[in-house]
Amino acid sequence: MDHALDTMATGLQASQTMMDTIADNLANVNTTGFKSEMPQFQTLLYQDGIQPGAQSTGQTQYPSGLELGTGVKTAAISDVLTQGSLTNTGNPLNMAINGSGYFQVVLPNGNTAYTRDGSFQLNSNGQLVTSSGYQVLPNISIAANATSVTIGTDGTVSVTLPGSQKANQVGQVQLANFVNPQGLQPLGDNLLENTSSSGAAISGAPQTNGLGSVNQNYLESSNVDVVQSMVSMIAAERAYQLGTQVVSAVDNQLNYLAQAAQA
Known part of the structure; x- marks a missing residue:
């Protein structure tokens, strides 16, 4: 359960970074020569349970692995260097x-x-x-x-x-x-x-x-695409909402386990 919460926390942080970037882009939509920004995300280290290709027996190998992701991180925020009008x-x-x-x-x-x-x-x-x-x-x-x-x-x-x-x-x-x-x-x-x-x-x-x-x-003019920014904002908002729902679901499971342990 703690693993799910920790993983989802990184996802919520990534969604917040996306929203912060979009906010900065829209704030500078009328700034002369401004170049819009785009965050780039990368996966965090995986927890390896079974290595792909490891020996399952002396004669056979695992065709796939058991790797559990630990979330996401912001790798960079790069400028979109396209020409403004x-x-x-x-x-x-x-x-x-x-x-x-x-x-x-x-x-x-x-x-x-x-x-x-x-x-x-x-x-x-x-x-x-x-x-x-x-x-x-x-x-x-x-x-x-x-x-x-x-x-x-x-x-x-x-x-x-x-x-x-x-x-x-x-x-x-x-x-x-x-x-x-x-x-x-x-x-x-x-x-x-x-x-x-x-x-x-x-x-x-x-x-x-x-x-x-x-x-x-x-x-x-700035090269901020207002329509695309609004679409990205909606996507980031939905991702954040889904993340909070996951956290809520995990919290409910933890409460259920706590109550079961006390019974």
Whole structure:
């Protein structure tokens, strides 16, 4: 009986993890560049009663084993790295990556972080920064009196100044990618940092070395599938309900045995 309760406890915890993940996905359904998360589960160690293929007699073998499972564990929560839809904002400083790659920004401690959120602005020095004020790398400065800003799909940034008909190039947005993007560590604020699992950043100009293109006036929406999330939520809720019913059934059996022992 204790074995059943212990096993079911792991199942309830797994269902709770699924619900927590779905809740986070739905909470970020409107977060720019957010990638939905998917928990991955694995079985726990089995209790072997009879090993498959063991000798049942000197001449015969067991065709199957007697192995009792001990439950489930959460192995990982991975990001679903599919492309989010691109939404036109009409803001010339907004950029969306169509394809692979991340924008690079410098943190206050000097480290480089990475993001798919291209809702950039200008600081008091005319530098391109994130909504939290982190400077985009490489540094791109735009004059306050610029009459227009044009960002090409290859990341080239050009501005037109008053009294001039010619656009002047002031920089080029660079993207970074990783051998294993799943290994990036979330920092909050739509930022990620590389780890030993992700590998070092491989940076370059958009549309080169497998990097995506940059779309001006657009932002990448989250890739959360609301309908699928609702279906998964119902499945997780049903699994949790069934788990509690198993616990209740075991509890009833224990009470029955206790009463029988006292009789």
